[in-house]
Amino acid sequence: MSALDAATAFAEGLFEELRVNTTDAPGITRAAYGAGEEFAHARVRAAGRELDLDEATDAAGNLYLTLAGTTPQLPGWILGSHMDSVPHGGNYDGAAGVLAGLAVVHALRQEGRRPERNLTVMVIRAEESTWFPVSYLGSRAAFGGLPREALEARRADSGLTLREHMERLGLDPEAVARGKAFLDPARIHGFIEVHIEQGPVLERAGVPLGLVTGIAGSFRYRHGRCLGAYGHSGAVPRAYRQDAVLGFAHLVAALETSWDGLEREGLGATITFGEVATDPVQHAFSKVPGEVGFCLDVRSESEGVLERLHAELMAHADGIAQRRGVRFEFGARTGSTPAILDPALRGELAQAAGRAGLRAIEMPSGAGHDTATFAAQGVPASLIFVRNQHGSHNPLEAMRMEDFAAAVRLLLAFLAGRPA
Known part of the structure; x- marks a missing residue:
């Protein structure tokens, strides 16, 4: 041998x-x-x-x-x-x-x-x-x-x-x-x-x-929340809803658009929402959801790309909050350098x-x-x-x-x- x-x-x-x-x-x-x-x-x-x-x-x-x-x-x-x-x-x-x-x-x-x-x-x-x-x-x-x-x-x-x-x-x-x-x-x-x-x-x-x-380096938010208002699923018209799930969904879609833009420019990154959940204590079949918890992991070999995505994340969150009557709490930011x-x-x-x-x-x-x-x-x-x-x-x-x-x-x- x-x-x-x-x-x-x-x-x-x-x-x-x-x-x-x-x-x-x-x-x-x-x-x-x-x-x-x-x-x-x-x-x-x-x-x-x-x-x-x-x-x-x-x-x-x-x-x-x-x-x-x-x-x-x-x-x-x-x-x-x-x-x-x-x-x-x-x-x-x-x-x-x-x-x-x-x-x-x-x-x-x-x-x-x-x-x-x-x-x-x-x-x-x-x-x-x-x-x-x-x-x-x-x-x-x-x-x-x-x-x-x-x-x-x-x-x-x-x-x-x-x-x-x-x-x-x-x-x-x-x-x-x-x-x-x-x-x-x-x-x-x-x-x-x-x-x-x-x-x-x-x-x-x-x-x-x-x-x-x-x-790749990263920035991470492990304890993010989208906060809206709970309501009856049949009694609250669309115009008056503060739906946390829809607010969060818009954030996901907006970051996907940012990712598309990076790739068109030949820049690399990954964006992952690894955990997403409504509050099991309060959520129900017939409730407009008032809270969604999530974590976010963004990675890139470029420090510039990371900072660009972070700035776009915050801008997206502010815009969605104003349009949909929700607010985002991201918690502590952690991460690493490329x-x-x-x-x-x-x-x-x-x-x-x-x-x-x-x-x-x-x-x-x-x-x-x-x-x-x-x-x-x-x-x-x-x-x-x-x-x-x-x-x-x-x-x-x-x-x-x-x-x-x-x-x-x-x-x-x-x-x-x-x-x-």
Whole structure:
């Protein structure tokens, strides 16, 4: 068995252990700072010990497993991703990047090779902001950049604060609040994250790997409301209605028109109303609805596009409010900044793919990834997508192991062919 085959089999066994132990039908659930993520970190930590890697954990619970290089004083490489998932999600989102890093180390061990620079597999906490309304929580904390107020954010399911969850796991939230950094950008030669593609582009193109050019930023409103007035469905004439559902529907249609305009100009964005609901306490078959709750997630690789869409959102809301006698409350705005990834590093990965006989195409990422945090710190950063057959954030999420092996092979070719 080749070193690559042995490394792939090693990773496949870990994927299966994760699946079995974090299944939450109909998918898997690894809540940030919860039982599933804890199991995943513990199992990866044990795998690091099997591979005789140096181990460290920072104040926020990020895990670092390091294969010492022959010249450890040089700035090192970091390979990694996150281990948390969305509720009832799939087994590969995030985990593929961590296990790809372990597979690279496994293959190097099998071949008796040591890289010149330290090679660290980073297991990042809490990337999925579905749990806490904070983008890139774990990776930002690693650089000492998580705001103190983020520790008071409450987890969506438990209602406990991030601080409370950290304390329950024996971590050090006060050090996080003080901005204590574990990572120093000057000591990082580069960061590479492997991740399943979360859309259909690679599968439809028949290509196993993607080299990502940039990562979209976002603005989000998680607790929006359209407020009108309740009334009898048969007794209130149209002219006197303050129908919250119709007001909200007009907002959706108006943003769709804005999106159309962007696309005509060749500009990219995504607009998603992921949750929409009338109030179950007050709504009824024979009532004009007086309230609609919603959340809004807008993403683009362009900061200018995000600001344009935000301005148009507010203008649409004001106009609809005046015309239909409703009002909009959007609540707190959260989001992230777009990231352009290092073109030189991406070029070297493309050359390594050519040497290894692997097909890879360049493409953007509409979803957020911890790679953006490293790029924002000035670290040369790259993101490799692996083909996925059924999208992401759902129980049908898929990844062929031969495609995973292609990503590991690419990393090995890159490390072998790159000068110090």
